[in-house]
Amino acid sequence: MLQKIRDGASGPLAYIVVAVIAVVFGVWGIGSYFTPSSDPVVASADGTNITHSQLRQAVNQRYQRLRQMMGNHFDSSMFPRDKVRQNVLDNMIDQAVMVHYAKAKGYRVTDANLLAEIRSNPQFQENGKFSAQRYKALLSQAGVPPGQYEARLRQGMMGDQVRQIVAASAFAAPPEVDVAYRRVNEQRKVQVLTVDSSAYSDQVTVDDKAIQSYYDKHPKQFMRPPRVKLAYVSLDADKLSPPKPDQATLKQLYQAHKNEFGTPAKRSADEIRIPIGKDDAKARQTVQAVIAAAKKGQSLKQIAAATDGAQFQQIDAQTKSALPDPVGAALFGLKQGALSGPVRGDQAWYVLRATSITPAKTPDFNNPTVQARLKAMATRKARAKAFRKKSDTLDDLAYQAPNGLKTISDKLGLTIQHTGWITRHNGGSGLGQYAAVRKAAFSDAVLKDHLNSKVIDLGQQRHVVLRVADHQGAQRKPLAEVRDKIRQRLVAQESQQRAEKAAQQAMAQARQGKPLAQIAKDTQGAKLTQPGFVGRHDNTLDPSVLSAAFDIPFDNKSGSAQYRVVSTDSGQAALVAVLASRVESSGSKQGGGSQRKQIAQQQSGYNASLEYSALDHYLRKRADVEIHKSAMN
Structure with missing residues (x-):
């Protein structure tokens, strides 16, 4: 059935595997293929079983995607496994319910559709074409059998069919488009009176009692995260001192790499190229005619000019490797x-x-330059060999002597070194800068069981083994360490409150008819700006100010200015005044014809997503779902 996917696979075993998949797809359906009876069922949805192994694999794949997205910033503690498992299981149940609905409604994914989907996936292509070898290799790396992948893909495609049908039936009514168009193109005329909180900081005093009170009421704000100091040994190839190479070794390297020390042979030539095209016999006759003419003394350039389809060029001092084989x-x-x-x-x-x-x-x-390169080459080889040998010993010792570093240090001649304090997310500029080091340091084996780490490869031929030398759990920093920080925070808070109070008073005066320009002159730390008409996506205003400018209800008919006080991202207080509103159009008969079409498409897509979510929620609510929590662990 899907033999074409495995183009390039050979041997009887390959055909047997394909035949088995074909039988599974054709007779037993998707569920029976990857639901072995020995695998406990963790949930069932409308007759489809979800097994423990399926759930475990899906959870692992979710973590893999998170690691790929977050890189060195990934921290498993941010994603508790129980919550991730439940989220993944909910998604699997939703998919099973949707597939059941799709089947009941007659939706199908043909083998040809499935094959086309796989072949069109760029991840399975090399040089723009599907590669069976790459397909199998990537699935193997992910630990997913091809048949299982194809079954899951078929399920997803069936759900996509439902989504596409919903999307095709969704539309945006003209009133919706009008509202959305006006919202996108609305501009509001604003003025902003900003009150700088720093203008009030000199008026704020903070005593020791207030600092102590804040410290006592907010203990979590001053917690020092768990941290460790590490002892470690480092095997670094660059610090190994292999013996100086002898002449025999240098001569052997010279013979093996002789071509690298000089300049390679080069050739120049005249060349005639005759494309083969669809008629190889004709091209061959042309070649024979060219050779015959050349033997009579004509230059290849002259022959090419007189020969239909012949292309002439000069090859100028090229090495053999630079030319087609x-x-x-x-x-x-x-x-x-x-x-x-x-x-x-x-x-x-x-x-x-x-x-x-x-x-x-x-x-x-004996050339001095050659000698220098040979010695450097020999030293690198000897150092790499010594590093590999010592690395093997380090691996063995790390396993054989897990309770301390002295044995490793003595047998390999490595100095036991120490780091400063390292947390899970901050290790400074030394050994702790490596995410792999921090991950190992806070692993259960190293931190709780007090064992050596496994050998950690830091790259560039450097391996380390570490253990925890000192550990401090999460604890509150002493008041003396954070006193100044608390004082600054309290001053900033009080200054902000005074600035907001001044802004509120300014708003009250504005509502009574006093001009904002005069209010700005009379208010400490105030400054008035008049941006004029701005759109929703203006990038010159503070985001909080821009948001308030369009959140304030405004009616052009009344003509009355509307006001709101907000806090800006920089910690200032701002009085936002909206004076007028208008809708910009492109000048077409209906205004913004092309933009209206775009908005209509976006609104239709939004409506489609709402309808699909509603269908998904409805199906899940009425579905026959059973979850066996005892089988999930």
């Missing part, structure tokens, strides 16, 4: 001035005449 092999087999026979390439025939030969030049073994 058949061309390079033929050219480097010619003497100067000699003419080649017909040379067959992938898409063309070639005729070559060697015009210049530059032999390879290799400096003598």
